Amino acid sequence: MTNSSGRSPEGDEQLLQDISRVLPVADPMPDHVAAAARAALTMRTIDAELAELLSDSAAEPTLAAARSHRPVRLLSFATVGGEVEVEMQVETVGDRRNIVGQLLGAASGSLTLDSAAGSTEVSLDEAGLFTVREIVDGLIRLRCTSAQGRPVATSWVLL
Amino acid sequence: MDTAPPPTSGELLRRAASGDADAWNELTERYGKLVWSVARSFRLDSADAADVSQTTWLRLVENIDRIKDPERVGAWLATTARRECLRALRLTGREYVTSEDAVFDRPEREEPGLDSGLLLAERDAELWQAFRQLGDRCQLLLRLLAADPPVAYREVSELMDMPLGAIGPTRARCLHRLRAILEGTGSPAAGSA
Numbered sequence: 001m002t003n004s005s006g007r008s009p010e011g012d013e014q015l016l017q018d019i020s021r022v023l024p025v026a027d028p029m030p031d032h033v034a035a036a037a038r039a040a041l042t043m044r045t046i047d048a049e050l051a052e053l054l055s056d057s058a059a060e061p062t063l064a065a066a067r068s069h070r071p072v073r074l075l076s077f078a079t080v081g082g083e084v085e086v087e088m089q090v091e092t093v094g095d096r097r098n099i100v101g102q103l104l105g106a107a108s109g110s111l112t113l114d115s116a117a118g119s120t121e122v123s124l125d126e127a128g129l130f131t132v133r134e135i136v137d138g139l140i141r142l143r144c145t146s147a148q149g150r151p152v153a154t155s156w157v158l159l
Numbered sequence: 160m161d162t163a164p165p166p167t168s169g170e171l172l173r174r175a176a177s178g179d180a181d182a183w184n185e186l187t188e189r190y191g192k193l194v195w196s197v198a199r200s201f202r203l204d205s206a207d208a209a210d211v212s213q214t215t216w217l218r219l220v221e222n223i224d225r226i227k228d229p230e231r232v233g234a235w236l237a238t239t240a241r242r243e244c245l246r247a248l249r250l251t252g253r254e255y256v257t258s259e260d261a262v263f264d265r266p267e268r269e270e271p272g273l274d275s276g277l278l279l280a281e282r283d284a285e286l287w288q289a290f291r292q293l294g295d296r297c298q299l300l301l302r303l304l305a306a307d308p309p310v311a312y313r314e315v316s317e318l319m320d321m322p323l324g325a326i327g328p329t330r331a332r333c334l335h336r337l338r339a340i341l342e343g344t345g346s347p348a349a350g351s352a
Contacts, residue, residue, distance in 0.1 A: 012334045018286055020305035026279060026287040029195040033209045037187035037194070040216035041180060050221055058250045059242075073250075139214060156217040158210050158247065 043114075045153045048143065051077040051084050053155040077142075077154040079105075084152045086142060090159055097159045099132040103144060105152075111144040135159070169229035176223045187216065190233050193306050194240045197318075200299035201244035211247055215240040234314040237303070241318055289340040297333035304330060 057074040077086040088101030103111055109124050116138040122130050143153045166174075166182070168189065174182035194215050198208035218239050219232070226232055279287065290298065300319060303310040316323045 022283045036213040037216045041183040
């Protein structure tokens with residue numbers, strides 16, 4: 001019955017139950033996190049086609065040395081059929097982000113940038129190039145209307 | 160009617176996909192803590208964990224019509240949260256250490272202790288302090304197994320890239336390590352008690 005190390009299936013079960021009881025008190029999920037989760041549904045763009053995040057240089061393992069020489073993050077998005085493609089470079093300056101990108105397949109000469117600060121219109125030049133300067137770090141996505149007339153929204157990304 | 164079983168996660172997801180905010184809220188209620196736990200076990204501070212949580216829920220919204228197995232949306236959320244954690248760690252110039260050395264003991268970065276003003280019974284406070292000294296993999300595994308609702312072994316296996324058969328033994332070793340930290344406070348000879 002007695003176990004000098006206290007190691008037994010019953011003891012393990014009890015310890016896990018203790019963890020289960022202590023964790024929500026010691027490390028509670030903040031209310032604003034729960035609120036943000038609930039609010040996520042309101043960010044849905046029901047009719048919009050998703051331009052999914054295809055690559056993100058921040059998601060690729062790199063050597064620390066290599067990373068320090070790569071302050072620019074590269075992101076690309078595309079719809080399944082490739083009607084809309086977005087590539088962008090994000091430069092970090094403190095808590096601000098500068099974006100230089102190209103959006104191909106838009107019907108008009110502008111896109112909408114959604115961020116914590118709200119929605120802003122960004123103009124596209126004839127080649128689809130766009131620049132956004134000094135946005136605050138946080139979650140962003142781009143929206144546009146495709147040349148086929150469909151609303152398109154990119155995945156959200158944390159900048 | 161009042162004895163009807165609670166809706167399955169798949170039902171909640173389908174209702175949320177058709178615009179039912181109540182169903183969505185219930186889903187976030189059911190899995191919010193799981194997502195939070197995954198984020199917190201990856202050495203992310205509270206602000207980064209909050210970002211990961213929000214990103215994870217937005218990913219679900221983006222893909223709400225395309226979840227292959229709606230009943231396993233909890234596993235999908237946990238896996239997505241894990242991926243976003245790794246991204247966040249790399250963004251902040253940190254990598255997730257998966258070497259064996261890091262499994263049982265936290266190798267670096269002493270975590271801040273209890274939030275000030277947080278009142279825990281002394282024994283619980285000790286348990287929490289000891290828990291925070293565990294390695295990331297142990298913390299993640301124990302958080303998943305201690306989650307409410309608990310995460311099934313099959314999902315833990317996927318989430319942690321760990322063979323199904325390794326979960327039980329690793330769980331035992333992590334709990335043993337935790338117990339050694341608890342008992343060995345001030346004594347390096349943990350386990351000799």
